[in-house]
Amino acid sequence: SLAVLQALEDGLKKAEADPSVKAVMICGENGKFSAGADIRGFSSPKRHGGALGPIVSLIESSEKPVVAAIEGVALGGGLEVALGCHYRIAHVKAWMGLPEVTIGLLPGAEGTQRLPRLIGVPAALDMITTGKHIPATEALKLGLVDEIVEENTIEAAIRLANKV
Numbered sequence: 080s081l082a083v084l085q086a087l088e089d090g091l092k093k094a095e096a097d098p099s100v101k102a103v104m105i106c107g108e109n110g111k112f113s114a115g116a117d118i119r120g121f122s123s124p125k126r127h128g129g130a131l132g133p134i135v136s137l138i139e140s141s142e143k144p145v146v147a148a149i150e151g152v153a154l155g156g157g158l159e160v161a162l163g164c165h166y167r168i169a170h171v172k173a174w175m176g177l178p179e180v181t182i183g184l185l186p187g188a189e190g191t192q193r194l195p196r197l198i199g200v201p202a203a204l205d206m207i208t209t210g211k212h213i214p215a216t217e218a219l220k221l222g223l224v225d226e227i228v229e230e231n232t233i234e235a236a237i238r239l240a241n242k243v
Contacts (some may be wrong), residue, residue, distance in 0.1 A: 088134050095141055102240035103141065105164060106148040106233050107157075115155025115179065131156050131188040135163035139193075144243045148223065148229075148236035149173045156214070159188040162197065166239055167224040169215040170232045175223060176212035198222050 087105070092101045116131065138145050138160065147153070147164040153175045161167050161175070169175070173180035177186050177194075185191065186207065198221040205211060215227045228235040230236050 082177075084131060084134055088137065091134070091137050091141065091145075095143065100143060102144040102146065102243065104146045104148055104233065104236045104240050105160065106137070106236065107150060111151030112147065112149040112153040112173070113155075113157025113160060114152050115157045119198060131159065134191075135159050135188045138163035139165075141165075144240055146236045146240045148232045149175070149215075150232045152212075155179045155186065156188055159186055159190040159193070162190055162193040163188075166236075166243065167234045168226045168232055169218060169224040170238055171215050171227050173215040173218075173227075173232075174212045175215075175218050176210060177207055178210040178212065180208060181210040194223075205219050 091103065094103045124176040144166065145164045146168060147161040149161055149167060149169040150173055151170075153161045153169075154174065155177060158175050158177060177190060179186060191207055194206065200203075202221050205212065213221070213223070215224060218224045219227050225237065226235065
């Protein structure tokens with residue numbers, strides 16, 4: 080939603096400006112990282128701000144390490160947010176993918192560029208063109224996530240952020 084995008088942008092800018100903040104951790108709510116954009120918003124009039132692409136670029140360009148704590152699902156724009164992070168930790172039961180292609184939409188926040196850089200062209204093409212969802216174990220093998228955990232993903236992400 081626009082409110083989530085605005086909060087993410089505001090939080091990132093605040094963290095970047097605060098010298099006491101050494102790293103940033105991005106997580107979802109209620110056991111889910113993000114199922115992506117609400118496509119009903121695509122038909123609403125354009126508003127200032129709130130575009131996902133610039134926010135993912137803001138994450139990626141942060142001078143402070145940004146860690147994604149992926150629980151549940153990271154789909155569509157949610158996966159694109161995670162791809163912008165410097166590190167990704169996923170719960171062993173998490174799933175990731177770009178399902179928007181199954182309804183005729185292309186990933187719009189540069190996920191089609193970031194995913195191949197991270198996991199290689201063949202695996203990325205498979206995910207991008209089919210909308211295939213992959214489990215955390217496969218994401219780890221591909222290099223999409225840096226670590227998978229069975230415990231509290233947020234605590235693991237905080238430990239990683241403190242380490243880096």
